[in-house]
Structures are given as C-alpha cells and as structure tokens.
Amino acid sequence: MQKTLVLLLLVLSNYFISQAQEPDFIIKNVSIVSMKDNVVLKNKTIAIKDGKIIEIAEKIKGKAKEVVDAKGKFLMPSLSDAHVHFPVTEEEMQTTLKLNLINGVTKLRSMRGDWNHVLWRDKFNAIDSYFPKLYLSPPPVSRGHDLSIVEIEDFVKAAKKHNLDFIKILSIKNQSVFKRLDSICAKYEIPLAGHYPRLASGNELNETVILNSNYTSFEHLGGLAGENNETIAKRIALLKQNNITICPTLSWYSIGSGRYTIEDARKMPGMEFISKAKMEEWIEGTNKYREKIGTMAYQEEVANELKALDEKYKIIKQLNEAGVPMILSPDASSKYMIAGFSVLGEMELLKNAQLSNYEILKMTTVNFAHFFKENYGTIEVGKDADFILLEANPLNDLSALKNIEGVYYNQHFLDKNVLTAMRKGLLSAVEN
16 A cells, blocks of 8 residues: 555656656747757757756646747847837837847847836836846936936936946946945945046046946947057956946948948848838938038048948957946937848948857857856857747858847747738838
C-alpha cells in the first residue's frame, strides 16, 4: 500500500512538473540570430512559457496553445530607439507606437520628458499591452534653471516617486547647480543622461566633474565632436573607464544637413504616413530657407555639415574600437524623419563608421538591454521572449529589417496579418 502511494505521488509530481514546463508558444524551423555572437543557428525550435524562453532545440517535445512554422525565416531580438521625443497628443502617441511596432521596435527611451507621460506609460504599458515599452524622464533640466538644493531634491524625489528612469540634462546654469543635482541624483539612485553639459556662459563644465558624475549616457557625440584629437582620445578613455554609454543620433545631422533634394525628401522612408498637408508644409519651409540664404550659401552649408558628419563617423569608429558602449537612435524629431522607419536609416549611416552589421545590431538590442539592466536583448534560454521575424538574415544585409514578418513582445505575437492590418489602418488615418 505504501509503495503504491509513493508511486502515485511520483506520477503526480512528474505530471505537475511537466505541466509547469509545458510551453504556451512554439516557433519552429527558424534560423536564429541570437545576438550572443555573429553566428546563425539554423533550423531551431523555440519554446516559450509565460513570456520566457524555456527551451531552444532541434525539436521540442510537448504541445503548445500556439505553434508557428517559421521555415525559411530568421528570428532576432526586437529593436529599440534610444532617443525619442514623444508627440503632444495621446492620439499622436498611439500612432507613434504603432509606427514603431510595424518596424520591429518594442522599446523607446524618451529624451524630452513630461510628467503626463506617466499616464501614457500606465495606459500603453499595461500588463496585457503589446505597445512598446516606455522608458521615461521628467521635463529636462536646462541653463535657465537656477535651482536650489530644496528645489532639486523635490524634483528628483518626484521623479523617483513616479518611477522615472533618469533625469535628462539639456544644459546647466553653472557648476554649482550641476554638483547639487548630481549629488541628489546619487542619493536617490536615479541616473543622469543627455547632452554633454554646457554652462549658461557657453563654456564647458570641468571635464573631471562630468565624467566622474552620475551620468550614464551622452547624446549626439557631445563632448567629442568638434574637439581636437588629443581631447577626443582622452575623453574616450574616460568614457570607457566610467562605463558611460554614447547615443550618436547621426540621422538628425544627416537629414538636417540639407543634403537631400526636395524630390529625395518626398521619397524618404515612411513618408506615406505623413499627410499631404504636413508634407507640403515641410517642403515650403525648406524652400523658403534655401531661397533666403541663396544657392552658394546653401551649398557651402551642406558641405560643412557633411564634413562634420564625416568627423562623427571617425569618432564612432574610435568609440567602437575602444569598447565604449553605444546605443542607437535617429532622433527622429525633425521633418522628413518618421518614427520606426528612421531606425533603419540610422543603421545605414553607421556603416560609414566601418561598423559591421553585427556591431550595429548590438547597439539596438544587446547594448540597450545592458543599459537598462533588462532581461532581453539576446535569444537564449531564460531570457524574456522579445523578438522579430524576418524574411532574410540581417547580419548579411540590414535591409532585411524592411520586411518584418512578425513581432513577439509581452506574450503577444503580432503576425504578418496583424502588422499589415496595423499598417493599413495608419495609412487610412492619413488619407482621411
């Protein structure tokens, strides 16, 4: 009798263990770009349970509620945009989120914060939502803010209370204000990020103070672009030593350079999602500016901007060779730049810095995950299931990212039909 009871308990125990490990989603016959290295794992099956990858193998025993046959397709971690300016209205915000999703972007770092964005996070990042995850900051600090200790502490405490991710600095009044802000951010364990700070006088802060502060990232190659080679080399070494991340945002400079003709501008990726009225407003503004400064001045301006861009490519190459972590964003906050679509454009510009496709893809997957200490960014057992499906291998050709076959995020699988319907809905809204 006792042996029978023990056997029954053993059978029940094994049953419940197997049930606990029974996947709820399987994707089979897929080639995996894991981003752990520059190698493709062919003809694999991935099992997912409660949003976690529980097994990767040639074949997986057991059943799942949903099984996707991805024969001939490639799977890689989904993308991020590390420097986003959110729109004004909630309706525009929802459009922005969808534009990112159809381009495989599931994480967004806001670099021009607003306290109301907390409400958007509550709504769009609800527990059952498939919209991209939002990383938020409060309204940015600038040189116009002459803040006392009490004012800074109240500001930082409010950011901490609302579970914001960092404090953004545009510029700073003086070194005293910076030191106050830095010390209080350290006290409440909330990082600084943003521009390499300039004082209201136009001068730079003390280099040692900046690079040994609570800063975790600098945007736009601030503190590097425009400096002499000796200063650049010294600062790159300090960035590496202090584990400070760089977000270059090349697209903002490339498109802002004025290098593109009006016809080129009309054909920029994603322009079909811009209303005709908005497009004509952009074109009119561009033409007025070029006519105002004249042809020779315009051509000289473009030449100078492109020369500066070439210098940025050299700096990025140096940063990469030195092992300074970089994250990726186009900073799509200007005309002719569209949320989601401009991410691939940024990748294409980074090729000019002699980065490999793997190194570029790491910026928007692995490095972003490390930056926020998150459990995604690679495809391996134990990681959050957060990936995209592609028709081709992005390690060979980044243009593979133009054809997103599916997005798996937060236990939702948005297949090609769902993404196509989302795309059509966005186009319909523009036409109407």
